[in-house]
Amino acid sequence: LEEHYRPLWRYLRFLGCSDTLAEDLVQETFIAVLARPPVLHEPGAFAAYLRSVARNKYLKARQKAKSEPAWEDLGAADAIWEPVADREDWDRYREAVKGCVDSLDDRDRVLLETYYSRKGRRKESAATSGLSEEGMKTLLRRIKTRLKSCVKGKLSHD
Amino acid sequence: MTDWEDRVLDLALEELHGSPGEDAEAARIEQGLRRVEQKLAELGEAERTPATSGRRAIAVAASILSLACASWFVLGRSDRAQVAETSSVGRQEPAKKAGVAPTEADVTQWIEQLSDPNSDVRDRASEALKQKGPDLVGRFREELSKSSDLEVRSRLQDLIYFWTHAVAARVNDEIITWDTVKAGFKDLRPSDITEELRQQALRAVVEERVFLQEAHRRGIVVTEAELRDAVRRNAESFGGEEAHRSALRAKGRTPEAEREQVRRHLTVQRLQDQILEQAGSNRGGNPFNLDLSETSREELRRWYAANPEKFAAVDRADVCWVEFPFDGEQGPARKTLAEAIVVKMRTKNSLGWACTEMGVKENIHIGSLERGAPRPEPFSEETKNLILDRFKFGEARVVEDSKDVILVVQLYDRTRRISETFEQAEPAVRAMFENQKREVNRKRLREGLLERAKITPEGLFRGR
Numbered sequence: 093l094e095e096h097y098r099p100l101w102r103y104l105r106f107l108g109c110s111d112t113l114a115e116d117l118v119q120e121t122f123i124a125v126l127a128r129p130p131v132l133h134e135p136g137a138f139a140a141y142l143r144s145v146a147r148n149k150y151l152k153a154r155q156k157a158k159s160e161p162a163w164e165d166l167g168a169a170d171a172i173w174e175p176v177a178d179r180e181d182w183d184r185y186r187e188a189v190k191g192c193v194d195s196l197d198d199r200d201r202v203l204l205e206t207y208y209s210r211k212g213r214r215k216e217s218a219a220t221s222g223l224s225e226e227g228m229k230t231l232l233r234r235i236k237t238r239l240k241s242c243v244k245g246k247l248s249h250d
Numbered sequence: 251m252t253d254w255e256d257r258v259l260d261l262a263l264e265e266l267h268g269s270p271g272e273d274a275e276a277a278r279i280e281q282g283l284r285r286v287e288q289k290l291a292e293l294g295e296a297e298r299t300p301a302t303s304g305r306r307a308i309a310v311a312a313s314i315l316s317l318a319c320a321s322w323f324v325l326g327r328s329d330r331a332q333v334a335e336t337s338s339v340g341r342q343e344p345a346k347k348a349g350v351a352p353t354e355a356d357v358t359q360w361i362e363q364l365s366d367p368n369s370d371v372r373d374r375a376s377e378a379l380k381q382k383g384p385d386l387v388g389r390f391r392e393e394l395s396k397s398s399d400l401e402v403r404s405r406l407q408d409l410i411y412f413w414t415h416a417v418a419a420r421v422n423d424e425i426i427t428w429d430t431v432k433a434g435f436k437d438l439r440p441s442d443i444t445e446e447l448r449q450q451a452l453r454a455v456v457e458e459r460v461f462l463q464e465a466h467r468r469g470i471v472v473t474e475a476e477l478r479d480a481v482r483r484n485a486e487s488f489g490g491e492e493a494h495r496s497a498l499r500a501k502g503r504t505p506e507a508e509r510e511q512v513r514r515h516l517t518v519q520r521l522q523d524q525i526l527e528q529a530g531s532n533r534g535g536n537p538f539n540l541d542l543s544e545t546s547r548e549e550l551r552r553w554y555a556a557n558p559e560k561f562a563a564v565d566r567a568d569v570c571w572v573e574f575p576f577d578g579e580q581g582p583a584r585k586t587l588a589e590a591i592v593v594k595m596r597t598k599n600s601l602g603w604a605c606t607e608m609g610v611k612e613n614i615h616i617g618s619l620e621r622g623a624p625r626p627e628p629f630s631e632e633t634k635n636l637i638l639d640r641f642k643f644g645e646a647r648v649v650e651d652s653k654d655v656i657l658v659v660q661l662y663d664r665t666r667r668i669s670e671t672f673e674q675a676e677p678a679v680r681a682m683f684e685n686q687k688r689e690v691n692r693k694r695l696r697e698g699l700l701e702r703a704k705i706t707p708e709g710l711f712r713g714r
Contacts, residue, residue, distance in 0.1 A: 093286070097279045105264075106257050115282060122286045172254040183400045189262040208260075208267035236259055243259070 093122055099179055100142055106173055107150050107166070117153065121146040139177065143170075185247065192242035200235050207232060276411045288440050357386065361393055364402045376405050381423065384413045384706070418452050420706040421459045431455050453710060457696060460703045462514060465521040472516045480512050525695060538698040540691045545683045547676075554672045554679060561670040565621040567637050568663035570601045573613040573628060574656040581656070588648045588658045595646045601660040628655055637661060 097118060104114035124145055147166065176185045193201060207217040207228070218228035356378075363375035379386065387410055394406045418428045434451045435443050485494035498508055529536040536542065554561065572591070574584040587608065594604040605614055617626045625634045633651050637659060641647070646660035700711055 093283060094279060097282060098275070102261060106254075106261055108252070108257075115278075119282055119286050119289070122283075123289050126286070126290055169252070169254045169257075172258060176258060185258070186262045186265060187400065189259065190266055193263070193266065204263060205267050208263045236256060240255060240259055 095179070096139060096142055097122075099139065099177065099182065100146055102182065103143055103173060103177065104146055104150060107147065107169060109150060109153075113153060117146055117149045120149050124149070143173075143177065185243070188243045188246040189239065191246055192239050195242065196235065196238075200231075203228075203231060204235060276407070276415070280415065291440075357382070357389065361389075361402075361406075364405045365399050372401065372405065376409065379409055380412060381425075384417070384420075387413050419456050419710060420704075421456055422463060422704050424459055424463065426452070426455055426459065449710075456705060456710060457700065458514060458518065460699045460705075461518045461521055461696075463703070464699055465517045468521065468524065470517055470520050470524065472513050472520065476516065477509065477513055480516055481509055484508075484512060522692060522695060526691060538691075538695045540694055541687050543687075545680065545687075550676060550679045550683065551672055553683075554675055561675050563669040564665050564667040565638060566665045567619045567641065567661050568616070568665075569619060569637060569659055569661050570614070570616045571657050571659040572601065572605055572610060573615070574658075575613075575654055576656065577654070584656050585648065585650070588656050591658050592646050592648055595660065599644065601646060601658065601662075628652065628657070633657075633659075 100121060101114045101118045104117050105111070109117060121142060125142060147170075151166075176182045193204060196204070203217075207214070214228055214232075215225055218225045223231065360375040360378050363371050364379075366372050366375070379390075390406045390410050390413075394403060394410070397403055397406065416427050416429070417425055418431050419426045431448065431452050434455070435447075485491045488494035488497050495505065498505060525538065526540060526542075529538070529540045530542050572588075574588055576584045587610070591601070591604050591608050591610065594607055595601060602614060605611070619625060619629065619634045619637055621638055625631060628651060629637075630651050633649055636649075641659075641661040643661060643664055646658060649657040649659050651657055705711070
């Protein structure tokens with residue numbers, strides 16, 4: 093389970109859970125799965141099974157909070173997540189992101205560091221970087237667009 | 251519509267810039283898994299079906315096994331051949347060297363092998379490094395700060411975590427993890443597990459390993475037939491296989507775990523017997539300074555003479571009773587309550603429990619009634635004789651002993667012994683002396699073996 097803990101937590105964060113909700117849902121998923129262990133015959137099926145249980149837990153949590161996401165939306169989410177779901181794939185992806193971040197100019201790199209080390213608190217990061225909140229938002233969007241295309245290039249090249 | 255690609259990128263950037271550090275992550279995951287374990291234990295307790303959890307654990311193991319088998323079958327033939335090849339020839343160095351003191355070159359080579367293209371070599375290098383103990387943690391940290399290879403970093407982090415969090419002790423070359431120690435706490439609530447209890451359990455595990463390692467070194471083995479026989483005797487002592495299984499279920503143990511415990515117990519016992527026998531046949535070779543003396547008949551006789559009360563006739567009943575004193579018209583009501591307690595005892599067995607259930611908290615006593623000895627209050631001589639002559643083991647009755655008190659009496663223990671001459675008592679006295687000597691020898695053997703073993707942490711047995 094230890095091996096599945098972090099990928100599952102990451103998947104839940106990807107779906108939109110907060111750090112703590114993701115943590116709770118990972119634990120609930122493990123409890124549910126251990127209470128009724130599945131019989132699976134495909135290698136890799138266990139991780140996918142865990143994700144499907146976790147996704148249902150997430151949906152239930154959202155239903156409780158009366159903010160249920162659209163099913164079509166979640167279907168699209170899984171299609172995007174699948175290529176990075178495994179630990180090795182994720183590490184490769186993260187490495188590609190790191191390479192692309194390293195190739196950014198200093199100002200953009202510092203901005204990203206400031207923003208993400210503050211857990212995405214835009215207002216605070218904007219103040220630290222001497223930008224307006226709106227300016228920070230626009231700049232981040234541009235940087236991320238550049239990063240996405242750089243990462244795609246890197247991964248297809250690999 | 252959510253931009254999911256953006257989300258993936260956000261996560262990667264969060265990890266790159268906002269991660270709390272690998273050690274903190276590992277601690278968080280460990281804490282999370284512990285919560286899962288606790289929750290499962292609570293669920294098991296709530297359902298009161300410990301056997302189910304055993305079956306579940308087996309089912310999980312089975313599904314993991316089926317996955318492992320499936321992975322093996324889906325590997326291409328060439329992959330399988332490659333795995334087989336690397337496991338039989340060539341890159342076996344780490345595993346081979348794990349048993350001997352490693353040189354700096356060995357350690358460097360194993361660290362290099364952590365990035366080997368072959369996962370089998372990487373695994374064996376990890377295992378070899380893991381065996382080398384906590385002395386290398388500093389080196390692992392140093393390598394971690396230098397390496398940018400994700401695989402190497404992850405393996406080094408695993409090694410650091412293993413030696414800083416997961417390992418409880420090391421006995422010679424054997425590693426004992428906290429998971430092994432914690433297995434003994436299955437029936438305890440996490441809040442009841444104190445540090446002292448953890449250390450106590452760790453000492454017990456370490457001590458057993460020391461004995462088992464010595465037994466292994468001497469080639470002592472318990473055969474399957476002997477084990478079967480011991481398990482059968484064990485079950486008989488519980489009143490049959492079914493009762494034994496229920497007792498195990500109540501303790502949350504599986505028959506397999508019980509069987510292994512019996513095996514370990516027999517092995518240790520055999521080791522003690524062998525060492526004692528060897529020391530007895532060769533007095534010069536008594537490295538554990540065992541007491542090999544024989545107790546003379548005179549010594550036994552002296553002890554018999556010094557303890558006459560132990561061999562005198564005894565007819566004693568240990569009883570528990572509750573008194574209901576009353577005035578005038580309260581009598582019938584008191585008697586009804588007393589009778590209700592006796593009825594309750596059919597399900598509760600213990601007078602104390604039955605009283606608690608009926609809301610009676612006062613005037614509950616325990617004591618002994620002995621033939622020939624003065625009777626305690628409030629029993630009359632007649633009641634005393636009634637209990638000694640007529641009461642069966644565990645029986646409870648309402649006794650109206652006087653005009654102003656009603657009793658409920660339960661007999662919970664009975665001792666009947668005729669007086670014994672020295673000749674009659676001699677075997678029992680000798681057995682007692684032998685047991686004492688065995689206990690002394692077991693202690694000396696334990697101390698001797700612990701002294702010879704290389705145990706980390708070093709102060710584990712200090713002052714004990």
